[in-house]
Amino acid sequence: MVERSKTELTKADFASDQMVKWCPGCGDHGILAAVEGIFPKIGYKKENYCVVSGIGCSSRFPYYVNTYGFHGIHGRPSAIATGVKMANPALSVWIVAGDGDSTAIGGNHFMHAIRRNMDVNFMMFNNRIYGLTKGQYSPTTKQGQITKTSPFGVLDYQLNPGELVMGVRGTFFARAVDVQTKQLQDVCDRMAAHNGCAVVEILQNCVIFNDGAHKDVTDKDTRDDNQLWVKHGKPMIFGKNKDKGLILKGRRFEVVTIGENGITENDIFVHDETTEDTGIHIMLAQMRPPEYPMVFGVIRAVTKPTYNEMFITQQYEQMQNSKIKCVDDLLNSGETWEIK
Amino acid sequence: MSIKQAEKRDDAVVRFVGDSGDGMQLTGTLFSDTSALDGNDIATFPDYPAEIRAPHNTVAGVSGFQVHIGKKIYSSGDKADVIVCMNPASLKSNLKWARMGATIIVDLDTFTDDTLSKAGYKENPFEDESLTNYNIVKAPITSLTLKAVEDIFTDRKSAAKCRNMFALGMIFYIFSKSTEHADEYLETKFKGKTAVIEANKKVIRAGYNYCENVDVQQTPLPRVDISTAKMEKGKYRNITGNIATAWGLLAAAEKAGIPLFLGSYPITPATDIMVELAKRKSLNCKVFQAEDEIAGICSAIGASFAGNFACTSTSGPGLSLKSEALGLAVMTELPLVVIDVQRGGPSTGLPTKTEQADLNQALFGRNGEAPCIVIAPSSSANCFNWAFEAGRLALENMTPVIFLSDAYLGNGSQLFKIPAMKDFPTIKPPFAKPNDPNYAPYKRDEKTLVRQWAVPGMDGLRHRIGGLEKSDGKGEVSTDNENHAKMVYYRQEKVNRLAERLPLQEVQGDEDADLLVVGWGGTAGALTSAVEEMRNEGKKIAYAHFNYISPLPRNTEEILRKYKKIVVCELNMGQFVNYLRMKFQGIMFHQYNKIKGLPFEVGELKAEFNKILGE
Numbered sequence: 001m002v003e004r005s006k007t008e009l010t011k012a013d014f015a016s017d018q019m020v021k022w023c024p025g026c027g028d029h030g031i032l033a034a035v036e037g038i039f040p041k042i043g044y045k046k047e048n049y050c051v052v053s054g055i056g057c058s059s060r061f062p063y064y065v066n067t068y069g070f071h072g073i074h075g076r077p078s079a080i081a082t083g084v085k086m087a088n089p090a091l092s093v094w095i096v097a098g099d100g101d102s103t104a105i106g107g108n109h110f111m112h113a114i115r116r117n118m119d120v121n122f123m124m125f126n127n128r129i130y131g132l133t134k135g136q137y138s139p140t141t142k143q144g145q146i147t148k149t150s151p152f153g154v155l156d157y158q159l160n161p162g163e164l165v166m167g168v169r170g171t172f173f174a175r176a177v178d179v180q181t182k183q184l185q186d187v188c189d190r191m192a193a194h195n196g197c198a199v200v201e202i203l204q205n206c207v208i209f210n211d212g213a214h215k216d217v218t219d220k221d222t223r224d225d226n227q228l229w230v231k232h233g234k235p236m237i238f239g240k241n242k243d244k245g246l247i248l249k250g251r252r253f254e255v256v257t258i259g260e261n262g263i264t265e266n267d268i269f270v271h272d273e274t275t276e277d278t279g280i281h282i283m284l285a286q287m288r289p290p291e292y293p294m295v296f297g298v299i300r301a302v303t304k305p306t307y308n309e310m311f312i313t314q315q316y317e318q319m320q321n322s323k324i325k326c327v328d329d330l331l332n333s334g335e336t337w338e339i340k
Numbered sequence: 341m342s343i344k345q346a347e348k349r350d351d352a353v354v355r356f357v358g359d360s361g362d363g364m365q366l367t368g369t370l371f372s373d374t375s376a377l378d379g380n381d382i383a384t385f386p387d388y389p390a391e392i393r394a395p396h397n398t399v400a401g402v403s404g405f406q407v408h409i410g411k412k413i414y415s416s417g418d419k420a421d422v423i424v425c426m427n428p429a430s431l432k433s434n435l436k437w438a439r440m441g442a443t444i445i446v447d448l449d450t451f452t453d454d455t456l457s458k459a460g461y462k463e464n465p466f467e468d469e470s471l472t473n474y475n476i477v478k479a480p481i482t483s484l485t486l487k488a489v490e491d492i493f494t495d496r497k498s499a500a501k502c503r504n505m506f507a508l509g510m511i512f513y514i515f516s517k518s519t520e521h522a523d524e525y526l527e528t529k530f531k532g533k534t535a536v537i538e539a540n541k542k543v544i545r546a547g548y549n550y551c552e553n554v555d556v557q558q559t560p561l562p563r564v565d566i567s568t569a570k571m572e573k574g575k576y577r578n579i580t581g582n583i584a585t586a587w588g589l590l591a592a593a594e595k596a597g598i599p600l601f602l603g604s605y606p607i608t609p610a611t612d613i614m615v616e617l618a619k620r621k622s623l624n625c626k627v628f629q630a631e632d633e634i635a636g637i638c639s640a641i642g643a644s645f646a647g648n649f650a651c652t653s654t655s656g657p658g659l660s661l662k663s664e665a666l667g668l669a670v671m672t673e674l675p676l677v678v679i680d681v682q683r684g685g686p687s688t689g690l691p692t693k694t695e696q697a698d699l700n701q702a703l704f705g706r707n708g709e710a711p712c713i714v715i716a717p718s719s720s721a722n723c724f725n726w727a728f729e730a731g732r733l734a735l736e737n738m739t740p741v742i743f744l745s746d747a748y749l750g751n752g753s754q755l756f757k758i759p760a761m762k763d764f765p766t767i768k769p770p771f772a773k774p775n776d777p778n779y780a781p782y783k784r785d786e787k788t789l790v791r792q793w794a795v796p797g798m799d800g801l802r803h804r805i806g807g808l809e810k811s812d813g814k815g816e817v818s819t820d821n822e823n824h825a826k827m828v829y830y831r832q833e834k835v836n837r838l839a840e841r842l843p844l845q846e847v848q849g850d851e852d853a854d855l856l857v858v859g860w861g862g863t864a865g866a867l868t869s870a871v872e873e874m875r876n877e878g879k880k881i882a883y884a885h886f887n888y889i890s891p892l893p894r895n896t897e898e899i900l901r902k903y904k905k906i907v908v909c910e911l912n913m914g915q916f917v918n919y920l921r922m923k924f925q926g927i928m929f930h931q932y933n934k935i936k937g938l939p940f941e942v943g944e945l946k947a948e949f950n951k952i953l954g955e
Contacts, residue, residue: 018816050796052642055807062804063817068796070645071806072638073668079603079635083642083650084796086626087601091646091796109638112631315621322622327591330623331758336577337377 009040027178027204054101058125075106078113129210162285172198235268346565351410353417358426368405379568385416415865429459449482488546509547581720581749582612592731596767603639610681633661647795693937694748716861775800781815845893849882856903870945
């Protein structure tokens with residue numbers, strides 16, 4: 001539905017003239033570069049991208065990418081984006097929000113945009129901390145962590161965004177890493193192609209207030225053993241030597257080594273992103289080291305009519321079938337009488 | 341049987357009261373519509389509890405519907421001339437609404453020890469002196485209804501559902517109305533359910549016939565002939581304020597040539613606006629039922645950014661929730677209409693009752709210097725025109741507009757002369773031109789200070805806006821002190837300068853009046869009646885009713901300084917009068933306030949005005 005660009009676009013078409021004011025080393029820089037790189041490849045007309053954000057470091061994003069942009073208020077980007085998409089379904093709408101925006105102050109809006117399958121793309125920058133207010137814990141901060149507002153350790157149980165997405169039967173959930181550009185771009189490309197609400201949780205590092213929050217899975221030396229990048233129709237194999245995999249034993253996944261105990265590649269569980277049932281996808285979203293690798297890539301991509309398509313269908317039917325075609329018709333409908 | 345001579349009168353107030361499920365709203369509506377068809381002017385007002393079906397036969401469960409019919413009607417009337425009480429609880433709670441000597445029709449069958457005690461009666465009111473000042477008509481409504489339909493319904497439950505139509509038949513008799521319209525209505529409403537149609541029609545006649553014969557039993561039943569209205573030629577309909585508001589917004593969208601978007605969350609008493617607009621998909625109206633009030637306004641802001649005529653509808657507590665986002669709309673200078681159908685507050689307050697106590701919230705209820713345009717309709721019917729005006733002002737001035745309706749206007753109904761859309765002006769939003777090399781998000785029209793509207797998708801106009809302060813013109817994020825001062829000034833001045841383009845405030849009555857009555861919003865009906873009656877009595881009194889609240893009409897001060905005595909009347913503790921005091925110092929204002937969840941009564945207003953005149 002989104003109009004494609006008639007000319008070939010490049011990264012320069014989306015570079016903004018604004019000074020980028022994120023801290024040196026912040027994961028946001030990598031995400032920005034990835035997005036600037038992938039938008040021209042996705043190929044929509046440059047005026048048809050609209051980036052909407054909330055509040056926080058990540059939410060300055062619209063100022064740094066040259067598209068139509070709206071910097072909203074804390075927690076509300078999905079509500080604002082919903083209005084943008086409903087007003088003009090021909091736009092490619094991208095939400096940029098942090099973990100606070102998405103799961104704390106804006107949890108309600110986040111959940112319902114996903115539940116409705118609103119046709120928007122949601123990039124959640126998860127650094128597991130409130131950065132712009134200088135280091136308070138968020139719903140995704142690990143329990144026990146010392147932060148400004150938890151000097152004796154966080155008491156809250158940690159929230160896993162993927163489980164929330166599955167809980168409201170979201171149609172698309174992916175996970176990526178701020179600095180693993182190529183894979184992040186592949187995910188963005190898939191989001192653009194997905195009809196419906198596409199959510200990506202990007203593990204993003206805040207160098208100042210939560211440095212190394214994702215180290216257990218993103219550390220260069222160990223990441224191959226701790227990251228499982230799933231692909232639809234492919235066995236779930238990971239590890240530096242591509243010799244580890246997941247098998248489903250009863251109701252639980254188990255990590256196995258190919259070549260040991262008679263395990264062959266054929267025994268490894270094959271990823272199916274398209275099952276409507278959320279069971280396996282939730283299990284995948286929950287996995288964490290040390291027992292499991294963390295799962296990345298497109299975990300879930302289900303085909304379901306979007307809110308926007310269904311809305312337009314109803315609207316079209318009414319426009320075709322209703323006798324009321326203009327306000328004059330409406331004013332004169334029903335019980336009226338003439339005074340002569 | 342004697343033929344009674346009907347008494348000629350200019351108006352009458354009829355009140356229908358019963359249990360929440362007794363169908364009093366429908367009964368009242370059928371009577372008011374019939375009267376309107378008969379040539380009477382009408383106004384109605386429902387008085388219903390917040391609960392859907394409170395316990396049977398208790399005062400908490402009483403639901404009422406008041407109809408005022410006559411020659412020229414401004415409000416739904418003060419005290420009732422006729423009250424129909426379907427049970428003891430209705431009588432108990434509504435006797436205060438009967439004028440001295442009023443005819444009160446009661447369903448005698450419902451007066452048992454049990455229902456009397458549930459209604460809170462210690463003594464049977466028929467046996468003490470509490471009703472001596474009224475003309476009580478004890479009609480066995482239930483038993484006569486059952487009898488009338490005994491050949492149609494065998495079960496008591498279905499039969500008893502027709503009781504309200506017996507009462508309607510009685511009222512039709514008293515006011516010499518034909519049953520034709522009610523019959524037609526029943527045939528349409530219950531199409532396919534022949535038994536229901538037949539039963540209800542039969543019961544209406546039974547009620548009517550009962551009255552014809554009742555004088556045999558020496559029950560003094562009045563017969564009234566209400567003068568018909570002298571109305572302008574044209575096509576009319578009955579309309580509630582909420583429906584008129586919804587249609588006014590649609591009209592504005594049509595005249596602007598863009599779709600209407602409503603992002604809202606249900607809240608009493610504003611929900612009907614959303615319910616009505618949800619039906620209007622054929623007019624390219626997009627209604628989004630959001631997850632909460634905040635998402636309602638935020639989705640509207642998004643839709644406005646993307647080029648739709650965006651609105652959100654709510655009531656007081658919802659407006660509180662929307663405050664932060666309203667500030668965002670002020671900051672981003674996007675067109676937005678916020679409908680507030682005010683109810684009794686604070687907090688949840690009186691959800692179904694009327695009040696004008698959100699004025700301060702509308703004017704001042706946001707962080708920072710965040711001026712909005714504030715306007716208020718003044719009758720159920722003119723909600724249409726003012727909602728259109730709200731749309732025009734928002735779209736042409738790139739600014740949020742708060743529309744302060746109230747429960748009285750929203751739920752009340754009135755005759756509405758159907759306008760033609762060709763008589764309304766075209767609305768011209770200041771859309772930017774695609775590929776305009778000089779476009780800048782905060783570049784303003786020199787005269788009006790209005791910025792241009794560049795909509796995502798337009799070629800060559802990519803830009804970013806948001807809640808952070810922006811630099812004058814170019815619209816980049818700016819924390820510069822001087823720039824902030826300038827932008828604060830522009831946002832206020834944009835609203836102030838609008839006054840130069842708005843019509844002057846009108847004053848009815850004598851230039852040299854001894855008293856100027858001032859009102860705003862939903863109180864115009866009672867105020868107009870009070871002022872008119874007093875002028876007919878020879879008092880020198882003038883009246884200014886405000887619909888433009890912010891900015892005020894530019895001749896406001898000139899008017900206020902002209903009169904020796906001024907009384908500002910409003911349904912709050914004095915929010916408008918204090919606003920006027922703040923703006924125009926040195927003027928002595930009297931104030932008359934009522935905070936009972938009820939509209940003004942003509943009687944109380946006249947008493948107050950006479951008191952001030954006598955001081």
